[in-house]
Amino acid sequence: MFDLADRIDLPQLSYVALHADNNSWYPEKFMEAIERNQPSLDFSIDAITAVIEKLNAQGVPSTKIYFFGFSQGACLACEYVYRNSQQPWGGLIAFTGGLIGEEGTQWEISESCSSMPVILGSSDIDEWVPVKRTQETADVFSRMGAKVTLRVYPDLDHSVNDDEINLVRSLFSDM
Numbered sequence: 001m002f003d004l005a006d007r008i009d010l011p012q013l014s015y016v017a018l019h020a021d022n023n024s025w026y027p028e029k030f031m032e033a034i035e036r037n038q039p040s041l042d043f044s045i046d047a048i049t050a051v052i053e054k055l056n057a058q059g060v061p062s063t064k065i066y067f068f069g070f071s072q073g074a075c076l077a078c079e080y081v082y083r084n085s086q087q088p089w090g091g092l093i094a095f096t097g098g099l100i101g102e103e104g105t106q107w108e109i110s111e112s113c114s115s116m117p118v119i120l121g122s123s124d125i126d127e128w129v130p131v132k133r134t135q136e137t138a139d140v141f142s143r144m145g146a147k148v149t150l151r152v153y154p155d156l157d158h159s160v161n162d163d164e165i166n167l168v169r170s171l172f173s174d175m
Helices: 002-008 040-057 072-083 131-143 162-173
Strands: 066-070 091-095 117-123 147-153
Touching: 002 162, 040 072, 066 072, 072 091, 072 131, 091 162, 117 131, 117 162, 131 147, 147 162
Parallel strands: 066 091, 091 117, 117 147
Antiparallel strands: none
């Protein structure tokens, strides 16, 4: 994750990056039934909560916390923000990711992400994250009141491109 922070190159930002055991936040694909990714998924959610509680205790308000992830980390970031949407977060940046759950999942909608910025980027050919799921995720957060920016890139391999990096820079330069 710090390689992306280096590419973003905004030294005024502070980053906290969690490391997944065995480089995996949950054992199955993110579009499996949530139960198939338990208990690992809940342990991962709890790990994020523990870090946020420490940040809050140090005086960092939730409105200054932005979630940023790529691939499995992007899926986990989306899931965390969705499950904890009653909290006024700073924003969500998820590249090549989406909400966790099997195809056909119906997510409950509450208008709890009022104007929160959400940036989602995806490839139209990614083998791990179908663009349809990223689009569904954009729709869910839009209906929850978030200000969503969705970019779909033709023929992009499983990576973060320069346009996505520039979207992040723009988000923080507007503040």
